[in-house]
Amino acid sequence: MRARSGQDRARLIVAVLFGAGALIACHPQPSETPEPSQPTNVAWMPGQTANASEDPEDDGSFEIMCNNNPEAPGCPWDRNAINTDPEGVWGNSNPHNLPLPVERPERCPESAVMAGTITIPAGEFVMGCDSLDSKECGKAERKRVVVDLPAFSIDRTEVTQAAYQRCIEAGVCTAPAGGFEPTDACTNPVANVSWEQAGAYCEWLGQRLPSEAEWEKAARGTDERMFPWGDEAPTCELANFAGCGLREAQPVASHPGGASPYGVLDMAGNVREWVFDREEGRARQPKRGIRGGMFTDQGMNLRGARRQWGDVSVSDLGIGFRCAGST
Secondary structure, three states, rough: HHHHHHHHHHHHHHHHHHHHHHHHHHHHOOOOOOOOOOOOOOOOOOOOOOOOOOOOOOHHHHHHHHHHHHOOOOOOOOOOOOOOOOOOOOOOOOOHOOOOOOOOOOOOHHHOOOOOEEEEEEEEEEOOEOOOOOOOOOOOHHOOOOEEOOOEEEEEEOOEEHHHHHHOOOOOOOOOOOOOOOOOOOOOOOOOHHHHHHHHHHHHOOOOOHHHHHHHHHOOOOOOOOEEEEOOOOOOOOOOOHOOOOOOOOOOOHHHOOOOOOOOOOOOOEEEEEEEOOOOOOOOOOOOOEEEEEEEOOOHHHOOOOOEEOOOOOOOOOOOOOOOEOO
């Protein structure tokens, strides 16, 4: 028994010494510096091992981490990430450096009202046309007459959205049927207004809608010219019409070269305009006159003598107006 016990003690000592040597071999001494590990995925998520070959399924912890720290690796404002999309959310975009939203003015400035009238002198002029050529004279205006008018005044431009906004603010005018953006399109002509709305605006200013004869004289002068600028075909420097491809109204006074002999602007193209006169030969529910061309009209439809008619309640994105008055 004693011999066997001594033998067992010897075996125990050998086992202890062997185990200590193994521990020393497995663990570096305090004087040695361990080499840093290099994980394959730098922006690994919590719970993911550093040497994982594939991303584990997101259990929601990544979103929680980004909510707590948006600048953490892989989160929306990771400052070490490469921003491949300048407009995107991911990358190094700092929300504090983003441009501030554009603040729209509550109302257009007074300069956008474009107020101003032109006096048209008294005297005779030839109204209408008598050519049988449909390109020069439409059926509705084939009635050439001499008209003697007293002096009158007429707006230099079509009424702007800024000007019409003032009437709405005064509680007199009602809003157009559409396309009314007075803080974005201050100097665009107001459109989508009925004959009644146009008349209410002019009356608010102590004026009225021009008569057909007044409108045509202001547009053509006394020499029977076809267009406000003369007999030359329209160009995009003279008017806004279908040939220019815009298919929308432009700010008033954008075509000073297309002025009439008296300096009245935009009487060809941009938007058509209401006038006061009733349709001839229509006793019941008479329509009212519409003069001038609009931005979708062909060039020959911009003629100063061209006439159209519309119900008093009609509103259209291509119909505006201007006011006139007695002197």
